[in-house]
Amino acid sequence: GESVGLHLPTLSVQEGDNSIINCAYSNSASDYFIWYKQESGKGPQFIIDIRSNMDKRQGQRVTVLLNKTVKHLSLQIAATQPGDSAVYFCAEDRDNYGQNFVFGPGTRLSVLP
């Protein structure tokens, strides 16, 4: 079935380095994707989104890249800080109506001092 998955369950990076979190999706017709951040004890929080008519979108210290050819999504965090430690999820809008998202299992990012 259709699914969204992550290549790595955990990622450790040195403070100040850049982080790259990856995600694979299987529905080539999906039009919209979101990255969420979930800190311990909290619900997921929106970071950035991208539509399929774009290859790249930048936010504050974050960039999302979309490669539709290989159905791959990545989240890049520049100059990673201790506050970036969290679990990161990608989510795919299955029906393109914003009602039915499928979430990946998540990647835990740990920032080392």
Added chain:
Amino acid sequence: DVKVTQSSRYLVKRTGEKVFLECVQDMDHENMFWYRQDPGLGLRLIYFSYDVKMKEKGDIPEGYSVSREKKERFSLILESASTNQTSMYLCASRASSGGVNEQFFGPGTRLTVL
């Protein structure tokens, strides 16, 4: 500041009990969602509602029901709780208009069924 609240952060129930999880949003959003979150599985959609008294099944509706009597409130009901329903439950809401698909999440309810 947008806000989604859930009635309990932690809940312990016994097998066979009827359990109510309540979610309230103050953003006048049309759409509301219930997910469960389990390690290694991410978030899985149980039910969602796009309007008052309307509901749609998600990926794993078995063993659950929902109620949306008022726009701001979406309840998840476990008719007869079982141990495999021990999980983190997350509620979310989203507006229907404005081209924004972001879902706003509550803090979650960690349910343990003994």
